[in-house]
Amino acid sequence: MEIDEIDRKILRALRRDGRLSNTRLAELVGLSTTPCWNRVRALEEAGMIEGYTALLSQKALGYPDTVIIEVTLDRHDDDIFEKFGQALAELPEVIEAYLLTGDYDYLIKVAVAGTAGYEEFLRRKLYKLPGLKHSRSTFVLRCLKHSVSVEP
Numbered sequence: 001m002e003i004d005e006i007d008r009k010i011l012r013a014l015r016r017d018g019r020l021s022n023t024r025l026a027e028l029v030g031l032s033t034t035p036c037w038n039r040v041r042a043l044e045e046a047g048m049i050e051g052y053t054a055l056l057s058q059k060a061l062g063y064p065d066t067v068i069i070e071v072t073l074d075r076h077d078d079d080i081f082e083k084f085g086q087a088l089a090e091l092p093e094v095i096e097a098y099l100l101t102g103d104y105d106y107l108i109k110v111a112v113a114g115t116a117g118y119e120e121f122l123r124r125k126l127y128k129l130p131g132l133k134h135s136r137s138t139f140v141l142r143c144l145k146h147s148v149s150v151e152p
Helices: 005-016 022-029 033-045 078-089 114-124
Strands: 065-073 094-099 106-112 132-139
Touching: 005 022, 005 033, 022 033, 065 078, 065 114, 078 094, 078 106, 106 114, 114 132
Parallel strands: none
Antiparallel strands: 065 106, 065 132, 094 106
16 A cells, blocks of 8 residues: 555654544544545555554553563574464563574563562563573663654
């Protein structure tokens, strides 16, 4: 699907505030409500808009710290990648997880409550995952940019 500048305006507005009413969105992008609604539906159907969500505050929920963990597995076969990936996805502290190329197999972003919370996560959860060989961790000092999608 080709998108034009009006579609980009719609996407930018919804990226900033996914709770905009169709009426307000139409005002912001210079359309009447029906064409605006039709464009939003078309963008959803084309997969440009994958969904809508609420952004929750880690700090307010008691997990003020973020740790980036690089993980190496003990072997590289389909079975261990599948088992490790499934087990990792079930951990509520894991915010993001990526399968990588290079020196490490996975990059994981984890929300924790300080060093004690991180130690508990390591000992009770991460170190018990199948296939883990080595991990290297870095505490985040400050987030300089946080975005859930690219700017259209």
